[in-house]
Amino acid sequence: MSLAPPDCTPKCRSQQHADQVIAALTGGSERQLKAFLTSYCHNATTLRDAFGRTALHLAASQGKKALLEWLLESKGSDLMVKDKESGWTALHRSAFYGQIHCLTSLIKHGGLLSTQDKEGFSVLDLTMKDRPAHVVFRDTDPTEVYTWGNNTNFSLGHGNQESRQHPELVDVFARSGVYIKQVVLCKFHSVFLSQKGQVFTCGHGQGGRLGHGDEQTYLVPRMVEGLMSHHCSQVAAAKDHTVVLTEEGYVYTFGLNTFHQLGLTPPPASAHVPKQVFAKMLKGRVVIGVAAGRFHTVLWTREAVYTMGLNGGQLGYLLDPNGEKCVTTPRQVSALQPQGKLA
Structure with a gap:
């Protein structure tokens, strides 16, 4: 009625x-x-x-x-x-x-x-757009991760290969109380950085791009154990490799090293667990940012930018007169100096 x-x-x-x-x-x-x-x-x-x-x-x-x-x-x-x-x-x-x-x-x-x-x-x-004045977000606020799209390569982290047409919660983080602050999705894998500095990866592990010590496929994000002793502050990834920056300014890389983009010496064919990047040019410098492309990697401090990998012009300096196509260790992009410190 x-x-x-x-x-x-x-x-x-x-x-x-x-x-x-x-x-x-x-x-x-x-x-x-x-x-x-x-x-x-x-x-x-x-x-x-x-x-x-x-x-x-x-x-x-x-x-x-x-x-x-x-x-x-x-x-x-x-x-x-x-x-x-x-x-x-x-x-x-x-x-x-x-x-x-x-x-x-x-x-x-x-x-x-x-x-x-x-x-x-x-x-x-x-x-x-600008949020209302009363809405304030902090790095420590609880977060949820939603992914959607093509899931052929298990990169969405939902535990199966089904693609998603709509946003869906990555519940492995919700169940374990892990709050994520950065996400990087690539063709074959995904990388998640938690507020506590932990790194998680999922997807196809060929070449070691997931950093778990093997080449298995992981359907849901799994913590990279080789980085557990560090508080990581930033992640970057490309098709075949992953780059991680710690709060101390250390850089770790893993994955395929076909183009020497991992910055490791002597250059291995691949790294299945995180390996620290050492270079004379970085001695006494604190790296504050990292980025990754399919063929190269970029690092920067407050004073300079450094690149490594295949040099088809993307590294920012002239091609090697001796015909070497790849730069194995981080090399400073000198054309950016002396313009003062980077923001």
Whole structure:
């Protein structure tokens, strides 16, 4: 039996009803709100207030996932309806207010991340805009990792080879209470760096790119034991190798060394566990950043940039007059000096 007001009909478009519905959605449990929306007005789930907001808009921004899914599945709410003020859909609101669980659900129900608002911002654009002043993120805040896309090479970390069309939680970290602060995905493997300085890898291990001491395939991220005694601060990776920087400024590399991109001497064919990079040019210097390309590796300190690997011009200095195509150990890019310290 409906408890809707006497003046409410199946074609109700009452602005007063709409305002009361939106106001009610700012409080109460999801069970209570379902009961209210069912009984208060015939069109409670589709009415729009003066700002063009629907019940779905409010559920998305409030993080009420169960209510949101009920509105979509049982009440046929339109997830692409835009409000009048900003042209935001429920996806825009969930992204802006950090309700990632609601955003994920909306995507699974057919929502498009490419939908633009009145200013031309897509849903993903909003995640990169300035956050409200009261939202502050710290390196120690809890984090969750979501991956999606092609999973032919087991690089998504979900424990199987199925590709994902929508973001899915990498639950190995959630179950173990590990918070990740950096993720690098490559064609054949992925690298994860935790807030505590631990490094995890998964994917195809040929050539040792995972650093686990073998060439096996790992379906879920596994900690690189060879780095456990260090607090790692940054990771980089390319198709065949991985580079890790520690807080002390030490650099470790592992994987295939076909182009001498590991910076190890004498140059091995590969390294299946992390190996520290030693070079006379780096003596007394503290490395503060690393990057990796398919054929080369880049390191930098506050004073200079160093490169190693195949020199097809990407290393930043002239080709070797003796015909040597590869640079085995880090060499300074002297053309960047003496411009002062790097930022």
